[in-house]
Amino acid sequence: MCISSQAGCGLGCTFCATGAVGLVRNLTADEIVAQVMHPHWTREGLPRPASVAFMGMGEALANPHVFDALTLLTDAGYAGMSARRVTVSTVGFAPNLARLVDEHPQVTITLSVHSPFPQERARIVPLEERFPLARSLDILDRHAATSRRKVYLAYLLIADVNDSDDHLAALTQLVHERSRPELFHVSVIRYNEAIGAAPDHRAPSSGRADDFVRGLTARGVHATRRRQLGTGIDAACGQLHGRYLAANPPVAAPVDTELIPVTPVRS
Ligand code: SF4
Numbered sequence: 001m002c003i004s005s006q007a008g009c010g011l012g013c014t015f016c017a018t019g020a021v022g023l024v025r026n027l028t029a030d031e032i033v034a035q036v037m038h039p040h041w042t043r044e045g046l047p048r049p050a051s052v053a054f055m056g057m058g059e060a061l062a063n064p065h066v067f068d069a070l071t072l073l074t075d076a077g078y079a080g081m082s083a084r085r086v087t088v089s090t091v092g093f094a095p096n097l098a099r100l101v102d103e104h105p106q107v108t109i110t111l112s113v114h115s116p117f118p119q120e121r122a123r124i125v126p127l128e129e130r131f132p133l134a135r136s137l138d139i140l141d142r143h144a145a146t147s148r149r150k151v152y153l154a155y156l157l158i159a160d161v162n163d164s165d166d167h168l169a170a171l172t173q174l175v176h177e178r179s180r181p182e183l184f185h186v187s188v189i190r191y192n193e194a195i196g197a198a199p200d201h202r203a204p205s206s207g208r209a210d211d212f213v214r215g216l217t218a219r220g221v222h223a224t225r226r227r228q229l230g231t232g233i234d235a236a237c238g239q240l241h242g243r244y245l246a247a248n249p250p251v252a253a254p255v256d257t258e259l260i261p262v263t264p265v266r267s
Contacts, residue, residue, distance in 0.1 A: 159203060
């Protein structure tokens with residue numbers, strides 16, 4: 001199950017429909033956990049999901065409530081999930097990445113790379129200016145060495161932006177420079193064109209995405225191409241809202257600051 005940590009997101013990655021929404025607000029820990037548990041609580045016999053990924057709306061590590069949510073999700077007396085079945089995805093919010101590996105070392109981590117070149121990365125992931133990728137990689141080097149947990153590096157492939165052979169070579173080098181390169185796995189994702197994202201971004205061909213993965217594995221890097229679902233119905237995070245906003249331009253940005261506690265209904 002893919003879940004959200006924020007309504008919108010304020011970090012403005014150029015390829016992201018959620019970034020185009022802007023940050024509306026952080027979700028509370030209740031709201032985050034309810035995405036996972038509410039169906040289980042309210043529909044008799046419905047099992048909890050086998051795994052959960054913070055890959056919906058929002059930069060998970062920019063929301064401090066995510067730490068309480070992780071505690072609830074992994075507490076044996078509450079959601080009771082294995083921490084290893086929970087994935088936190090981040091574009092590199094370094095201070096809270098350090099906190100995450102300290103407080104929840106068994107949680108699976110995906111760090112979005114998207115370019116091995118800092119100046120180029122800063123153009124598509126503006127957080128690079130504040131927290132350079134190198135800082136997050138240092139944290140994950142220490143984490144991999146001590147926990148021996150596998151770390152995932154996400155690489156969104158955008159045609160003529162970051163899919164060249166130079167990018168392939170530099171990404172390979174970046175992985176080989178890690179303290180435990182065998183524990184780093186590159187997850188290649190073909191760009192999905194979306195309302196609100198930079199209009200000049202294009203998806204590479206499926207063949208180019210496969211070639212990129214093959215190029216990494218041929219150079220000794222663990223890599224796979226991430227399976228995509230729902231591309232025909234704009235089903236990725238932020239896309240539905242982007243389509244809604246395109247049809248219903250906001251008069252004034254509605255910000256709901258009321259916190260709505262979720263009362264579990266147990267069967
Ligand atoms: S990719 Fe993540 S961090 Fe970047 S704008 Fe989208 S939701 Fe925010």
